[in-house]
Amino acid sequence: MCWIMEKAREFQKDIYFCFIDYAKAFDSVDHSKLWQVLKEMGVPDHLICLLRNLYVGQEATVRTGYGTTDWFKIGKGVRQGCILSPCLFNLYAEFIMRKAGLDESQAGIKIAGRNINNLRYADDTTLMAESPENPPTSEPRPKKYKCGLPRACPDNSFAFRIMSGAANVIGPKICLEDKMLMSSVKNNVGRGLNVALVNGVNGELIDAKFFDMWAGDVNELLKFIRPLHEGTLVFVASYDDPATKMNEETRKIFSELGSKVAKDLAFRDSWVFVGAKGVQNKSPFEQHVKNKKSSNKYEGWPEALEMEGCIPQRTAEV
Numbered sequence: 001m002c003w004i005m006e007k008a009r010e011f012q013k014d015i016y017f018c019f020i021d022y023a024k025a026f027d028s029v030d031h032s033k034l035w036q037v038l039k040e041m042g043v044p045d046h047l048i049c050l051l052r053n054l055y056v057g058q059e060a061t062v063r064t065g066y067g068t069t070d071w072f073k074i075g076k077g078v079r080q081g082c083i084l085s086p087c088l089f090n091l092y093a094e095f096i097m098r099k100a101g102l103d104e105s106q107a108g109i110k111i112a113g114r115n116i117n118n119l120r121y122a123d124d125t126t127l128m129a130e131s132p133e134n135p136p137t138s139e140p141r142p143k144k145y146k147c148g149l150p151r152a153c154p155d156n157s158f159a160f161r162i163m164s165g166a167a168n169v170i171g172p173k174i175c176l177e178d179k180m181l182m183s184s185v186k187n188n189v190g191r192g193l194n195v196a197l198v199n200g201v202n203g204e205l206i207d208a209k210f211f212d213m214w215a216g217d218v219n220e221l222l223k224f225i226r227p228l229h230e231g232t233l234v235f236v237a238s239y240d241d242p243a244t245k246m247n248e249e250t251r252k253i254f255s256e257l258g259s260k261v262a263k264d265l266a267f268r269d270s271w272v273f274v275g276a277k278g279v280q281n282k283s284p285f286e287q288h289v290k291n292k293k294s295s296n297k298y299e300g301w302p303e304a305l306e307m308e309g310c311i312p313q314r315t316a317e318v
Helices: 002-010 031-040 045-055 085-099 218-225 248-256
Strands: 016-021 109-111 114-116 118-121 124-129 157-163 173-176 179-182 192-198 205-211 233-239 270-276 286-289 306-312
Touching: 031 045, 031 085, 085 118, 157 233, 157 270, 173 192, 173 233, 179 192, 179 205, 179 233, 192 218, 205 218, 218 248, 270 306
Parallel strands: none
Antiparallel strands: 016 124, 109 114, 118 124, 157 173, 157 306, 173 179, 192 205, 192 233, 233 270, 270 286
């Protein structure tokens, strides 16, 4: 927030903040609604089942000066002291924001080409806008399709949207078929290369990890992308620095997956890419902006990238 305020002063822009603090936030999460939220947010069924089993059948009693009350069932609240509780609440809060339509609102401030209208930390939420009221509009909002695409994808194809990180402030996002595979909300993105592997036949997520390309070990990335099966879709989004630890083998593998720019990727470049194991030609799904002091949108970083489209579904081999 301090960074945003500094930039607002630098560019002489007004910013309005609305601070929201939910009353007894962690105690107000409805369990039955939580399972629905997790389902809609793309959490696998077997994990939802495990979480449900942690909460099912909970009972409590209250000790008063006149004795204890009858036992009653607990239907709200996340477990105190559990390391999963903050993550569950974050997913719950993210669902509220999506239902509020804030991601589609015209209110907010532009950062790296994105409309940012809220910041969240635990149960504290801050709404942001450049004016005290939403700009008036007489036109209805355009219909959005999977992953926010402006039009539906053809049959036998997967809708996707992928965004690189903005400088070292805003994390990347990878969405496929309206399921968020990687994002800051899911707490599975980080500095370097954020890579999601997807089954090209059924669109199911195989695995998703981030690899620190500044201070990490490139061999961890190589172990992840070497054993890919034919037809596996590979989604890549950069965040901060995608290239310092890249070696010749890493660049060669990404080139074989269909990348045109992996061989030249450099320090703090912005890069988004979708490729596949076994492709014959270069991928049409790739964007790249070099880190140049003369053209960088932010001090030390180029602009963030956003790419969307429809990927043909691979036919299962008989």
